[in-house]
Amino acid sequence: MDLRAILKDEIEKVAKKLGYNTDRLVVSFSNVPLLCDFQTNYAMTTAKEYNKKPFDFAQEIVDKLKVDGFEFSVAMPGFINVKVSDGVLANYANYVLKDKDFGVEKVASPRNIIMDYGGANVAKALHVGHLRSPIIGEALKRLYRFMGDSVVADTHLGDWGLQMGLTILQLKLDGYLDEFFKAGAKLDAIELKNITLETLNEEYPKASSRKDVDEEFKKQADDFTLYIQQKKEPYYTIYKKIRHLSVEEIKKNYATLNATFDYWYGESDADEYIEPTIQLFIDKGLTRESEGALVVDIAREGEHIPIPKKSEDEEQRYKNPMPPAIIKKYNGAVLYATTDIATIAMRNKMDKYDEIIYIVDNRQEQHFTQVFRCSKLAGISPENQKLTYIAFGTMNGKDGKPFKTRSGGVVRLSEVIDMLVSKAAEKLKSNGIENNFEVARRIGVGAMKFGDLSNIVSKDYVFDLDKFLSFDGKTGPYIQYTIARINSILSKAQNEGKEINIYSSEIRDIVYAVMKLNSAYAVCYKDYSLNLLCSSAFDLAKAFSTLYNNHKILSEEDDKKRDSLLAVCSLVKRVLSNALYVLGIDTVDKM
Numbered sequence: 001m002d003l004r005a006i007l008k009d010e011i012e013k014v015a016k017k018l019g020y021n022t023d024r025l026v027v028s029f030s031n032v033p034l035l036c037d038f039q040t041n042y043a044m045t046t047a048k049e050y051n052k053k054p055f056d057f058a059q060e061i062v063d064k065l066k067v068d069g070f071e072f073s074v075a076m077p078g079f080i081n082v083k084v085s086d087g088v089l090a091n092y093a094n095y096v097l098k099d100k101d102f103g104v105e106k107v108a109s110p111r112n113i114i115m116d117y118g119g120a121n122v123a124k125a126l127h128v129g130h131l132r133s134p135i136i137g138e139a140l141k142r143l144y145r146f147m148g149d150s151v152v153a154d155t156h157l158g159d160w161g162l163q164m165g166l167t168i169l170q171l172k173l174d175g176y177l178d179e180f181f182k183a184g185a186k187l188d189a190i191e192l193k194n195i196t197l198e199t200l201n202e203e204y205p206k207a208s209s210r211k212d213v214d215e216e217f218k219k220q221a222d223d224f225t226l227y228i229q230q231k232k233e234p235y236y237t238i239y240k241k242i243r244h245l246s247v248e249e250i251k252k253n254y255a256t257l258n259a260t261f262d263y264w265y266g267e268s269d270a271d272e273y274i275e276p277t278i279q280l281f282i283d284k285g286l287t288r289e290s291e292g293a294l295v296v297d298i299a300r301e302g303e304h305i306p307i308p309k310k311s312e313d314e315e316q317r318y319k320n321p322m323p324p325a326i327i328k329k330y331n332g333a334v335l336y337a338t339t340d341i342a343t344i345a346m347r348n349k350m351d352k353y354d355e356i357i358y359i360v361d362n363r364q365e366q367h368f369t370q371v372f373r374c375s376k377l378a379g380i381s382p383e384n385q386k387l388t389y390i391a392f393g394t395m396n397g398k399d400g401k402p403f404k405t406r407s408g409g410v411v412r413l414s415e416v417i418d419m420l421v422s423k424a425a426e427k428l429k430s431n432g433i434e435n436n437f438e439v440a441r442r443i444g445v446g447a448m449k450f451g452d453l454s455n456i457v458s459k460d461y462v463f464d465l466d467k468f469l470s471f472d473g474k475t476g477p478y479i480q481y482t483i484a485r486i487n488s489i490l491s492k493a494q495n496e497g498k499e500i501n502i503y504s505s506e507i508r509d510i511v512y513a514v515m516k517l518n519s520a521y522a523v524c525y526k527d528y529s530l531n532l533l534c535s536s537a538f539d540l541a542k543a544f545s546t547l548y549n550n551h552k553i554l555s556e557e558d559d560k561k562r563d564s565l566l567a568v569c570s571l572v573k574r575v576l577s578n579a580l581y582v583l584g585i586d587t588v589d590k591m
C-alpha cells in the first residue's frame with residue numbers, strides 16, 4: 001500500500017479525462033509538512049504545453065478530484081497540495097503493522113544477480129580499504145533480497161597475482177621455506193611452523209618495496225608467480241598453505257562485520273577458464289602483441305583527450321584515455337584483468353545472471369572499464385547482461401588523509417575492529433553495562449557501518465568514531481537505542497498494542513516518517529545507494545523520541561490511547577529493526 005501511488009493514479013485519471021499528457025506527473029512528499037503531506041508540480045511542467053497558466057491548469061484538475069480521505073488545494077505558482085486524513089493514515093499504519101514486508105512493495109521484475117564485494121587479498125593484511133566494500137556490498141545485497149531479487153555474493157579473493165610470488169620469494173630468501181625445497185620432500189606433510197599472519201604482514205611489505213628498486217628481484221617474483229599459476233611444486237603447495245592461513249583470518253574479520261558470502265571463490269578458482277578465455281580473444285582476432293605481452297585494444301572512437309599545446313602553432317595532439325588491456329604478461333603469467341574476465345566466464349557458466357555488480361574503491365575505474373569492454377567484445381558477457389561497477393570513495397582520518405590508526409602505516413582491519421569494540425565497551429561501561437563483548441561488538445560495528453552508509457557511496461568521508469558512537473545524533477547507536485527503549489516499554493507492558501489511532505500530532509508524525517522510510521527502499525534500490533535509508537531511519541527514531549518525551553505510555557489511563565501508543569511502539573520497532581537489518585546492523589536488547 002503506497003499512498004503516493006494511489007494519489008498518482010487518481011490525478012492521472014482526472015488529467016487523462018481532461019485530455020492531458022501525464023508523462024511528467026510525479027507525486028512527492030511535501031517539503032512544507034505544515035501545509036500539506038504530498039505535492040506535485042505537474043501543472044508547472046505540463047500547463048505550457050496547452051498554453052495555460054499553471055495555476056489555472058492545477059485548479060481545473062483539483063476541481064474534478066474527489067478522493068475519500070484526501071483534501072486537494074492549489075498553491076502559487078501551480079502546486080497541487082494534498083492533505084491526507086488521520087483515518088487514511090491510521091489505516092496505512094495498521095496495515096504496515098501487520099504486513100510481513102512492513103508495507104514495502106517488492107519490485108515488479110526481480111533480477112537474478114551476483115555481487116562481488118569484499119575482495120580481500122591473500123597473504124596481505126586486510127586494510128581499511130577493504131572495510132567499505134563488505135559494508136556497502138552486504139547492505140546492498142540485503143536490500144536487493146528484501147526487494148525480491150535473487151542475489152548471491154562472491155567475495156573474489158585476490159589470490160592469483162604478483163603478491164603471492166613476492167611473498168613466497170621473500171619467505172624463501174629469509175629461510176622460512178628450506179624444508180619445502182629439500183630434494184624428495186613430502187610437501188603435504190610439511191607444516192608452516194614458523195609462519196604466522198604476523199610473518200606474512202612483515203614479509204609482503206618488505207618484498208613489495210624491494211621489487212620497486214631491484215630489477216632482478218622483481219623478475220624472480222614474476223617467475224614465482226608464474227610457477228604458482230602453473231601449479232609447479234613446491235610453489236603450489238606452499239601457496240595453498242599460505243592461502244589457507246590467510247583465508248581463515250579474512251573469514252573471521254568479515255564475520256565480525258556481519259559480511260556473509262555464498263561463495264568464497266578467489267581469482268584462482270577461475271583458473272580453468274583462463275586459457276580458453278585467452279584463446280577466445282585470439283580466435284576472434286581481438287589480440288595483438290606488444291613488447292612480448294598479449295593485449296586487447298578497447299579504446300573507442302572519439303574518446304581522445306586533447307594534450308595541451310605548448311605553443312599556439314603546435315599541431316593539436318591527442319591521447320587515448322583507455323589503454324589496451326594486458327591479458328598475458330611477457331613471461332606468460334596472467335594478470336588482474338585476465339582473472340576478472342575469466343571469472344565472468346565462470347560465473348556465466350554457473351548461472352544466468354541479469355547483472356553482475358562489483359563494489360570496489362574508485363581507484364579501479366580503468367580496470368573495470370577494461371574488463372567490461374573486453375568481456376562484451378568477446379561475447380563472454382552476453383549483450384543483455386548488465387555489468388555494474390559501484391565505485392566508493394575513501395575513508396579518511398580527521399586530517400583528511402586516508403585513515404590510519406595510531407601505529408601508522410597500513411591500518412589492519414582487525415585493528416579497526418578492536419578499536420570499535422573497545423570504544424563501544426567504554427561507552428557501555430558508563431551506562432552501567434560491563435564486560436559484554438557481543439553487545440559492544442554490535443554497537444561498535446553498527447556505529448561504523450551507519451557512519452559509513454549515511455554518506456553518498458561515491459564520496460570520501462571522515463572516519464570519526466567518537467561522532468559515530470554518540471548515543472544521540474544521527475548515528476547507528478541512536479537507532480539501536482530507540483529499539484532497546486521500545487523493547488523495555490513493551491516488556492514492561494507485556495502487551496504489544498492492537499490498533500493505531502491517530503489522536504495526536506506526534507503519532508501522525510511517526511506514521512508519516514514510517515511512510516517516508518518505506519519509500520526510501522525503492523529509491524535506494526534504483527540508485528545503488530543507502531544514505532536515504534539511513535537518514536529516514538534516523539528521522540523516524542527522532543519522531544519516536546518526541547512521542548516518548550511528550551506522552552506517558554505505560555501510565556496512560558485511557559485504555560484505547562494506551563493500546564494505540566503500544567501499537568505505535570511495535571510499529572516503530574518492526575520498521576526500524578528491518579531497516580537496520582538491511583543495513584547489516586544488529587540490534588541489542590539493552591544499552
Ligand code: ARG
Pocket residue numbers: 116118119120121156157158340358360
Ligand atoms: N582484490 C582486489 C583489491 O584488493 C579487489 C577485488 C575486487 N573485485 C574484483 N572482481 N576485481 O584491490
